[in-house]
Amino acid sequence: MLASMDIAFYRYSLLNRGGDRMVLEYANYLAEKGHRVTLYSSVDETVFRVAPAIHCVRVPWPGRAGFLLWTGLHTLQHDITVIDIIHLAPLVRCRGRLVYFAQADDIEYYGRRWQRAMIDLLYRRFFRQNGICIAVYDHLTERFRLRYGATICHTVTNGIDLETFFFEPDPELITAKKGRRALFFMARGDRYRKGYDLALKVFDRLSETLGNDLELWVCGERLEKSYRFPVRHFGVVDDDRLRQILSSADILFYPSRHEGFGLFPLEAMACGCVVVTTDAVPYAREYNAIHTLDIGDAEGMADEIFRLVSSPEQLAAERKAGFGIARKFDLRISRRRFVEILKEISGESDANRN
Structure with a gap:
């Protein structure tokens, strides 16, 4: 030994x-x-x-x-x-x-x-x-x-740590949504690589089409722009709070231009989020339940989020599929x-x- x-x-x-x-x-x-x-x-x-x-x-x-x-x-x-x-x-x-x-x-x-x-x-x-x-x-x-x-x-x-990331919604956040769908976005460093500019274009488009049916939840850096839908800023949070936020959200938006792996979409799926991302995430195309767009396709990402928000049955089915995907990466x-x-x-x- x-x-x-x-x-x-x-x-x-x-x-x-x-x-x-x-x-x-x-x-x-x-x-x-x-x-x-x-x-x-x-x-x-x-x-x-x-x-x-x-x-x-x-x-x-x-x-x-x-x-x-x-x-x-x-x-x-x-x-x-x-x-x-x-x-x-x-x-x-x-x-x-x-x-x-x-x-x-x-x-x-x-x-x-x-x-x-x-x-x-x-x-x-x-x-x-x-x-x-x-x-x-x-x-x-x-x-x-x-x-x-x-x-x-x-x-x-x-x-991913399945003892840290699992489905645990916060009842107060669920109530605060008032029936709207919550779109989660992590705003942090490496803005170009993480597609920050693409995200802003998508939010502009969604503000025109889903202003009454959506709210945006942001961790990390604060977004300065306002939209027709509510925006909640959580700042930098620890894993326990992040788990509650992800579990209470509906969709993770991850418009990255480059990823070596892409850990966060798996953590989000383990908490019950349906993922909209790009093919920069290497495993994304392997799973139908991960909504994968071409890198840089802001219009396509906005349309995909619109379809998900408009289809609660699809969201529920793909949330369940996401749990299974996340469990494969232990x-x-x-x-x-x-x-x-x-x-x-x-x-x-x-x-x-x-």
Whole structure:
């Protein structure tokens, strides 16, 4: 049996995005299983739980430039160091193995050709040196194999915590809707990538067609514009409150332009929301109960939401189907698989040192 591992997760920030959640889920699980876990970051503003057993290290040099400089000048003394953006691969120096936890194709964060070319070069360098990768879905693994000839690329499909996300509506929110349908939207960073501008176009259109039958519920950033339908702002909430809000809403609107996986639609379905999204979410087209539009098709998204609001029978049937879809993505399985792969990597590292 392998001894306990010494694992580090190294990232600039810990916020409230799906990627932050998955890093912390795996870090927490490793710590709770008796492994030594160190979490490096420069900015920590997360509402997600960090296990008490995790050793948190604040990178002391401020700003992104300070973080990168500190990274390049220090050697990390851990069996495995996990990064989740390819930008850090040439900078991080570590005694043990470096593992790239690929939660997205980082090229897709950029629109300018020279930026995309630079990220492509980082990927080519990493995989040319037989870099170790754990990807969150099969489409990423295959992309890296086909594009870069990646040879050590594992897949651990993301999962959701079904003990946190389940159907638990808030009676007060249900009553406050007064028979209207609630459309949920998460307004947060990465506005272009998450389709924020597309969402505003859709809201304008829905304001003209569903002003009396709809209300908009927003978590995260506040929308400044007003519409014919009511808008409720919840701000940044913890998981317990988010579960109640999603369970009381009817439709999740998720107009993303790019996703490595797309954790939030699954969490919403586990709470009873019917999802309207784009084919940026890699698993969306696999399920008829997920309403999937072409990326950028604001008119089509608005029309799809209009049809759902006008069809309570369809909403009820697809809510039930959504529960079944969400149960297929169980975080417990993901956690175990992630640890199994790290143990394999740690065992190979020990054998090489010996």
